[in-house]
Structures are given as C-alpha cells and as structure tokens.
Amino acid sequence: MEDMIFYDRLQFAFTITFHYIFPQLTMGLSLIIILFKGYYLKSNNEIYNDAAKFFMKIFAINFTMGVVTGIPMEFQFGTNWAKFSELTGGIIGQTLAMEGTFSFFLESSFLALFIFGEKLMGQKLHFLTGFFVFLGSWASGYLILATNAWMQHPVGYEVLANGKFVLTHFSELFSNPWLLPAFLHNQMASLVTSSFVVGSIGAFYLLIKKHEAHGKLFLKTGVIIGLISSLLVAFPTGDLNAKNVAKYQPAAFAAMEGIFETEEAGAEIVLIGQPNMVEKKLDNKIAVPNILSFLTYQEWDKQIIGMDHFDKSELPDNIPALYYSYHIMVGLGTIFIGIMGISMLFLYRKKLYSFKPLLWTILFLVPFPFIANLTGWYVAELGRQPYLVYGLLKTVDGVSPTVSSGNTLFTLLGFVALYMLLGLLFLVLVGKTIYHGPQHQKH
Secondary structure, eight states, X not given: OHHHHHHHHHHHHHHHHHHTTTHHHHHHXXXXXXXXXXXXXXXXXXHHXXXXXXXXXXXXXXXXXXXXXXHHHHHHHHTTTHHXXXXXXXXXXXXXXXXXXXXXXXXXXXXXXXXXXXXXXXXXXXHHHHHHHHHHHHHHXXXXXXXXXXXXXXXXXXXXXXXXXXXXXXXXHHSOTTHHHHHHHHHHHHHHHHHHXXXXXXXXXXXXXXXXXXXXXXXXXXXXXXXXXXXHIIIIIIHHHHXXXXXXXXXXXXXXXXXXXXXXXXXXXXXXXXEETTXXXXXXXXXXXXXXXXXXXXXXXOOBOOGGGSOGGGSOSOHHHHHHHHHHHHXXXXXXXXXXHHXXXXXHTXXXXXXXXXXXXXXXXXXXXXXXXXXXXXXXXXXXXXXXXXXXXXXXXXXXXXXXXXXXXXXXXXXXXXXXXXXXXXXXXXXXXXXXXXXXXXX
C-alpha cells in the first residue's frame, strides 16, 4: 500500500511539475502582451505592436504545451485517485468543469483571433481579443486555485452518510479566505517568470547586437515589471499567504519554518539550517531572534507553536522537502528583488543597455523564476500532507485500490520519456522564434 501511494504521488508530482512550467509563463505573459498592444494604440509606434505579436507566438507555443501536458492530470483523478474523485467530485468537479468550459475555450478561441485576425478586425478589436486571452488565462488560474483552496481549507461543505462531500453554499467556494491571497500570490509569481523571460530575451538581443531597438524595449519592460512583481510576491501577497498557513495549517507552518520546539518568548526566523530529523533540530543554524513572531503576528514575543505540539500523524510526511522548498522559494525571491533593484538603478542612470555583466546576469537568471514557482507549489502541496482535503480526507484514503504500483510506475516511465521529447520540441520552437525575432510589418 505504501508503494502504491508513493508511486501515485510521484506520478502526479512529475506530471504537474512539468505542466506548470507552461501556465506560469502564459498567465503573466498575457498581461504583458496587452500592455504592449495598449501602448501601440496610444502611441501608434509599431515597435509595441511588433512586441505584442512576437510574444503572442511564444504564448501560443506555451499554451499548446500546457494543454497537452495538462490533460493527463485530469485522467489521473479517475485512475490513480478514483476514491478521492468519488468522494469530493461533487465539489471540486464544479470548479474544474468551469475552468475547462469557460476559461479554456475563452483563452483558446481569442488566441486564434489575435494571431490570425489583426488585418480583418482592426487594431481596437485586435486589442480586445488580446484582453480576452488575458482574461481567460487569469480566470483559469482563479478557478484552479479555487479548487486547491478548498482542498487546503475546506468550506461550505457537508459530508453525507456514505462519506461523500457535497457543497452546501456555492458562494463559499469563492469567498474562501484561502483563495484570494493564494491567487494574487500565484499571479504575481507568474508575472515574475514572464517579466524575467521578456527581460532575458531583450538582454540576449543586446548582447548579440541584433533587434537592438526591440531588445531595449524588452529589457526595460522586463526590469520594471520584474521589480514590481518581485516586491508584490513578497508583500503583501506572500505575507498574507504565510499568515493563512499559520492560522489554518499550524503544523505545516512549523515544519516549513523549521520550528521543532515551541518557543515561549517569540520565534526566530531561520536564514540557514538543515533539518536533523533524528535529533529533532536544525543543524548549522543561522537565525534572527523574534523576527518570525513579528512578521506573523506583529508582536515580538508572540508564541508560535512548534512541531513538538502536534501528533506525528498530523505533521507533514516529508518535513525536509517542505523546509527546503520553502527556503529555496524565499531565497530566490529575495535574490530577484535585489537583481531587479540593481537593474532598475542602472536603467534609471541609462547604463543598463551597455553594462554587459548585468545583461549576462539577467540572461542566465531566466530558469530560476520557474524553480521558485515550482518550489512554491511544493510548499503548498507538501504542507497539506498527510491530507488530500485538509483535516478531512487523508491521502491514504484517496488512492485507487485497483491500480497497482507496477502499473503506475510503468506509465510514469512513459510520461518521463514523452515529456522529455515535448520539452525538447518546446525549446526548439521557442528558440527558433527568438532567433527570428520580432517581425516588423506595415499596416
């Protein structure tokens, strides 16, 4: 049984990790595209229109890959997690169906119109199609996060005699206190990824001295939006998210902060340290006293409950993975703020476009927002364990009893091979698009 749960979780973790490489870029990129298109309508400067159409090509490639890699996850609900689907389908099925029916079709329909319909529709309607692509992509994120928020903090439900969950108040799905902070944090994080991609392409063009006018626009846009979104990821959205975890999932909060023992007179914030699960402590710890209590409750000496307060069965089942994921996410976020802050200073002094060390830094920084986003999701999902629906349905009770671990492992290996090919195809297509650069067309 333990092997079955392990492989079911591993398969879903792999497929969703690979899948989320793509939506985190499309959600943020959709906003940047309509900003470019809006500036074109305002200024009538063709460079902004070129930029909008160029990044919509990259958006389209990402969107296609996101669809292809997202479909298998839906099937896993019926194969590996059939019991979970049977018990909770009356609730999570509604938001997932809304995402597919409304958001996906809105996004895909208007994406085709944006790419192929500019000359036919005119510029204002072309902008409107881009806006609907943005609306569809953000609505998709909202509905997926409404599903996840219910799993993290279930509201508006009733459990029937047969163990099935039914929704008693539909509106509570969308007024869930977990939802808005999680959604805003996720969207700002997606903007970090997309702005770094835009900025890195601009840095690349300036370094190879090709498409330099577009390169300057892309770099400037990436730095400005990158700094704003990096700050918003930390505060207020990250701060609100952390406070929700402390309030509704205190065991997860203690684990991700590395608090093994309850501290009476205020909790320290750990900068560096390695969880020692044998001796129940952090090795080689560097910490600042009382800061965590102040950040969480605005009181220097407020007590924060440690892991010693909880029964072992209620603690996350992989504390080191949760702890490291959280600190990688926070550490990278801090680095992003620093680098974008320095870049903004150079931009203000009109030295950014010619300062090669910073251009190379921005260019090679591009994978790290993806890593930060993924580790952020690991924090959310590892922290919810050992539950699928927090406090109500344990992971062990949601697996399919008829799907063996051997079957799951076999299909996992197939997914790995297929997704590696898809990843290679994605890199080739995006690489060719970037190499050809923005195409300037007269209207």
